[in-house]
Amino acid sequence: MxxxxxxxxxxxxxxxxxxxxxxxxxxxxxxxxxxxxxxxxxxxxxxxxxxxxxxxxxxxxxxxxxxxxxxxxxxxxxxxxxxxxxxxxxxxxxxxxxxxxxxxxxxxxxxxxxxxxxxxxxxxxVLGVPGFTGWYGLKEIGKPKAGETLVVSGAAGATGSLVVQMGKILGCRVVGTAGTDEKCAYVRRELGADAAINYKTAGDCVDALREACPKGVDIYFENVGGPILDAVLRLLNPQARIPLCGMISQYNLEIPDPGPRYLFSMIANRALMQGFIISDHFDRYGEFVGEVGGWLKQRSIKxxxxxxxxxxxxxxxxxxxxxxxxxxxxxxxxxxxxxxxxxx
Ligand SMILES: NC(=O)c1ccc[n+]([C@@H]2O[C@H](COP(=O)([O-])OP(=O)(O)OC[C@H]3O[C@@H](n4cnc5c(N)ncnc54)[C@H](OP(=O)(O)O)[C@@H]3O)[C@@H](O)[C@H]2O)c1
The missing domain is CATH 3.90.180.10 (Medium-chain alcohol dehydrogenases, catalytic domain)
Known part of the structure; x- marks a missing residue:
């Protein structure tokens, strides 16, 4: 042999x-x-x-x-x-x-x-680092309350797709962004988002987000950075929370994009923006698996x-x-x- x-x-x-x-x-x-x-x-x-x-x-x-x-x-x-x-x-x-x-x-x-x-x-x-990251960032920094509006970028990806579904379980209006019409259809139909925006065909995304978020944005779960962050900043509600999870749009740039340009909105709205690295929180992994594993077994998430x-x-x-x-x-x-x- x-x-x-x-x-x-x-x-x-x-x-x-x-x-x-x-x-x-x-x-x-x-x-x-x-x-x-x-x-x-x-x-x-x-x-x-x-x-x-x-x-x-x-x-x-x-x-x-x-x-x-x-x-x-x-x-x-x-x-x-x-x-x-x-x-x-x-x-x-x-x-x-x-x-x-x-x-x-x-x-x-x-x-x-x-x-x-x-x-x-x-x-x-879903039971590994991406799911854990979405669970922790939404729960601990996003602190969602029923009736609030949550915007999730990278909504069809590993982390974003759990955040979208958690947002719905917790009673939020959820709006996702993704890079194709097929992904947007998946985010709406399979993940249950109220609206999804194709950021590649929606210009600067401001009008599309304003229409999808008629009561403004309370939580923005940030996976991508760049123009979508800038657009969401213009629509924040007072006391909005922004878990800064990732900025994939910036990872291959040799010189980072200038901006975001609308940061004053954070001041005017007394908003919170907080970055986090999930490896600092592995002590919460058991709690995460208990909750998300339970949803998986009950088929309440996909x-x-x-x-x-x-x-x-x-x-x-x-x-x-x-x-x-x-x-x-x-x-x-x-x-x-x-x-x-x-x-x-
Ligand atoms: N803070 C932490 O500890 C932590 C842990 C895990 C992950 N993260 C971050 O979370 C984010 C999502 O990670 P993931 O593992 O779940 O990946 P993922 O969302 O499954 O895959 C990456 C997705 O990013 C989107 N994308 C690529 N280039 C883009 C661009 N220029 N603008 C907008 N979207 C773009 C693509 O979807 P489209 O087709 O929609 O463009 C792609 O499918 C990443 O930023 C990652 O670095 C952070």
Whole structure:
């Protein structure tokens, strides 16, 4: 029998502006044997996330830069194939931070066993960091009240689609923005938003938002930045709250956009704008899974995924985040889901 080979994606060059396929390289390495106290894991699903773009720059931020010539990393779900570890059993399905590779050996740091009865890819989306981020940011910074108007940008994406649905569960009028008419139809029909605006065809979005938000905007869940933020600022109500989750429209710019231009509205309306990084709040993860996992089981929320097959296509999946190729969470399948009987 031939020994399995690990395939992994290496950062070949630091991107300038929008990354290119040549900024990534597929490499193969032998699969190592686990030593004493170690496990061998085969990844099944890996996540590609917008924040990874920032880590491709050689710049200090809240997450360390990737190194040129070294494999990328990120959130993944895998299965323990061999174990010399006292607590992590063979067959266990585990969350890990060793994405962008098919196999790895670990002493167990950063490895969390998962409830294998749930769909495994959900741990990268609705029950993973994007869902947790939406849940935390809306609840703790947005502080929604029934009857208020919530605007969500990136509404058809992984984080935004949970925020839209939470807003409806909590009794808000919800307006989403997304980049195609098909996504807008999904946000309205499947996620239950009251209105959805295609920001690519709605000019500066001000008129469309004014029409969709006749009582003004109480909460703006910010995923994209740029012109949509500027438009929402003009429509804020007194005491509005803006959880600043992400600004994907800015991630590939070498010189940031000037603006926003309507910040005085924050003063006039005594509004709050607060950035947050979800990794500061992992102590709340159990509470999040309890609440959102409950909604999933009761089918009161939906979660969509866009699945790209194979590690060799992981760079394409990542680049697709910036051209809106995903509906819901963008995930890469590295291996078939193990049958339920083989999961521990
Ligand atoms: N603060 C935190 O701890 C934290 C944690 C997780 C995620 N985030 C942030 O949350 C945001 C959403 O992340 P996600 O993982 O859920 O990704 P996602 O929304 O599933 O995917 C990214 C989406 O962004 C949209 N987009 C791309 N370029 C855009 C542009 N120039 N203007 C407007 N929209 C654009 C695309 O949708 P369209 O087709 O609609 O353009 C794309 O589908 C990102 O900004 C991310 O950095 C923050």
């Amino acid at each position: 031939t020994a399995p080979v690990n395939r992994q994606i290496v950062l070949a060059a630091r991107p300038a502006g929008m990354p290119k396929a040549t900024d990534f390289r597929l490499e193969t390495t032998p699969v190592a044997e686990p030593g004493p106290g170690q496990i061998l894991v085969r990844n099944i699903w890996m996540s590609v996330d917008p924040y990874m773009r920032g880590r491709m720059n050689d710049r200090k931020s809240y997450a360390p830069p990737f190194e040129v010539g070294k494999p990328l990393d990120g959130r993944a779900v895998g299965q323990v194939l061999k174990s010399n570890h006292p607590k992590l059993k063979e067959g266990a399905v585990v969350s890990n931070m060793q994405g962008w590779r098919e196999y790895f050996v670990s002493a167990g740091e950063g490895i969390t066993p998962l409830d294998a009865s749930l769909p495994l890819s959900a741990y990268l989306g 979660s969509e995924e866009t699945v790209v097959e194979g590690i060799e296509n992981a760079p394409k999946a990542f680049l697709g985040l910036f051209s809106g190729d995903n509906l819901g969470k963008m995930v890469v399948r590295l291996a078939p889901d193990p049958p339920a009987s083989d999961r521990k």
